[in-house]
Amino acid sequence: MNISGIYVLTSPDRLEECCANLAGLPGVEVHYRDVNSGKIVVTQEADNVSAEVDGLKRIKALPHIIVAEFVNHWFEEDQEMVSEIPPDLDDFEGLRHARVPDYLHK
Amino acid sequence: MSITRRDFMKSTVAASAAAAVGIPISQIAKAEVAEAEKDWQWDKAVCRFCGVGCGIMCATKDGRIVATKGDPDAPVNRGLNCIKGYFNGKILYGKDRLTQPLMRMTDGKFDKQGKFAPVTWDQAFDEMEKQFRRAHGELGPAGVSIIGSGQYTVQEGYVAAKFMKAGVRSNNIDPNARHCMASAVAAFIQTFGIDEPSGNYDDIEYTDTAVLWGANMAECHPILWSRITDRKLSHPDMKLVNLSTFGNMSSSVADLEIIFKPNTDLAIQNYIAREIVHRDAVNWDFVNKHCVFATGPYDIGYGMRNTDKFAHDAEKDIQAKENAVVLDEAEAVAQRRKAGETVEQKNAGGAGKHWQISYDDFKTAVEPYTLDFVAELSKGDPDESLDDFKVKLKQLADWFIDDQRKLVSFWTMGFNQHQRGTWVNEQCYMNHLLLGKQAQPGNGAFSLTGQPSACGTAREVGTFAHRLPADMVVANPKHRERSEKLWKLPAKTINPKVGSHIVKIMRDLEDGNIKFAWVQVNNPFQATANANHWIEAARKSDNFIVCSDPYPTVSAKVADLILPSAMIFEKWGAYGNAERRTQMWREQVPPPGQARSDVWQVLEFSKRFTVKDFWGEQKLPGLKADGFEDGKLPDVIAAARDMGYSPDDNMYKVLFATPANTKVAWPDPVAKGHDNHTVVALGENWFPEKALFEEYAEFGRGHEHDLAPFDVYYRDDVRGLKWPVVDGKETPWRFNGEYDPYVPKGEKFAFYGKALKAIPKGNLDGVTDPNKTAHTDKAKIFFRPYAAPVEQPDKNYDLWYCTGRVLEHWHTGTMTRRVPELHRAVPTATLFMHPADAQSRNMQRKDVVWIESRRGKIKAVLETQGRDRMPKGYVFLPFFDEGVFANKIALDATCPISKETDYKKCAVKVYKA
């Protein structure tokens, strides 16, 4: 689990429409909006960093978005992703050598 | 995770994001954030990673970095950060951070075959000095080397370069930046006579058209990419073209994605030039006033060794092409010769020479690059129809030529890491200059850099084997003279012979021509192509390798001595980004344990050598220069004595702690309470980072490279300044009379760089009149032909192989792999392949596969989906992962002019492990 804080900018007259569109995206919640400047802050939940990046693209693709960028992130310790490394990777010649280059001690 | 905890985290993330972008937040939320940040001290700093050069704000508490965020006042990134930038603060705190010197030892003594054991700094320097003296004694100044970096701070690069060039009189210092933008530099110097871009990042907000040539900006320059996508969203007529050898993240919002075959960018650019000529679209006003046409030899080799002495059997067929190649059909057409002709690579040694040609010659040269010829040659995706591809090429030419359209070309490694890297860079200027779309807001060919101070340090300070500060070169007697004066050296101290570039340093270690190498701020044994050779060479008994690094990299592990370095926010420093913006930061936290800044390491080491160690007569094999005896550097000790130096003065005193520098006192009010561990460790009361910056800046002031005074960069209202900074004003667009004080009054443009302005005359075949004419204030429009890649897929090695970066990791992963979040995001490098290619090899996604080239084999996990879409016949492997070690099998061919390695194209086979 990964929560990102995302800054979105639209023109003030599109603020309501944009917030509604944003709120309609799965995993996205609108937290702050500023009627004068058109600034919005949302959080987005995603499973991993590539989902997070894809999620941002989805926001940028909404109509009337001028800016949409990450501001900050929060990661839950997530064992799942570590286990994504295939177990036989540990047997790699390269990995072993890079960790402790045995052959260099010969 | 429980719902309440998730909601709590969300509201905290949102509140701090809102505060960062200046949205009013509720009193309660404000109080929460304030409470959390109660004892934090915020200060401005710079991102450690890429060449974009984002400003960050850094919060410290009790000697630790507790938070970083995008700097809202930084014009580069306006408060935003990419995912790497966001984790800047965490890179300091990896579990395996090195905190004391480690040396290979047996029974308490240095032993090349021993295991690493902790030693004191004194022990470390004792052994290092002994080994340095051994190599220097046996081989002279050419036998020792420093492998430097585009991630050096300005001051680190300066002390390393001055130690080598002014002290040791060796030009064997070369940065990893050679692998990154040497081709860009060579093209800048040949085209404009001066290095670095004319424009700046604001071009993005001024332009209508952005063309990416071999630059996956979405992953490699994320914040510039966000500016481009913002521009596109707010400016509906903005067009974006992504030219690449495979589909990548930058294609996602592109109007046009052009997938081409390796090296055919050379042909595509000539097609555009031919269209400009045929459509009568040359901007003659601009070209007549500001440009001259030029070309050079085609038979320039591929930057490989010209002997097979060290080649393994499998490498020999490709190596042989360094001496002679048989032209294929396309090359024959493109170079107006016959297919099957054997061409000896006679100009491999003089690849950079060039001469003026006429416009008629230029027209003749681009004539073969018709749409039919170029489309057939360059179409990179076998599944795309030739007709569709032609439509795209034509569209690209239309946008270039449309005189209502402003256009910026961006490129990085696709152009630079290229066997014809200098040519392909020059071709980009060719089209921009033909159209007069250069050096104006929104119009220009813009070379981006990969590293945070490739411009500011490697290039401007001149930590290359051929350079001196401010675009001067060692081979030019006037430049040496000026440097000797500024450095207060006796005449003829500086060595006029160009030293070994980074690939050659590796080869010299293999050959026994260099026996001492000090690696600083980079990881060359993982980053250099064909790495097996160099790792073996490093372990040869009479080579001594020192590696300064905060983490145990591959280079640290193959070294004999590891020195623990302070990291970015643990020292004072300055970086210069890709738009000529110099930015500085203060030391924020102390380095851990005995880790020390690289400035301290060089200064401390320099204390061990005296005038008489280096300034007596020195042998220098191969030296031939006016005013020098062949093969020798003269004895300058007597002249040094006349200048007030004693033969026993040490290099620290002569080069660094000079009377002028020691007047620059520490403590200094600019520090605002921040510390300086370098001063403390030296036991001094002068301020090296400031004194040495000011000394260095003298080279450029009044010479087109003006930097502001040190203190100015620390002012609260300054977020870096774009040089030249003249009368306190930065220069947004160079060569343009409206913005650049160096353009003569009344002129609209002047390409005033001074290098290589005088050239002979000739035609497409060679020089006809050797008398040189000086083309003052003009840029050159080069014709450069298509040339085939030296290694291509064949029956045995049947796939193209390309290496590169991913968003989450920086270079060889030394820092980003220590950040758990980034490591988990992309834990290992996977091999990207087209699903049909996998299927035909009986392999599936997530299979572990062997990737084998003529240079060895490595294993990786196969990926057929995800962010990169390969055309059939093409595989891509990121190089950050030392476990996979992508560069072991990459080819070490380079651009023969720039000596930059081509990591983007060689041949491999892939099979199930």
Ligand code: SF4
């Ligand atoms: S890595 Fe580059 S784009 Fe990302 S924050 Fe750092 S400087 Fe900016």
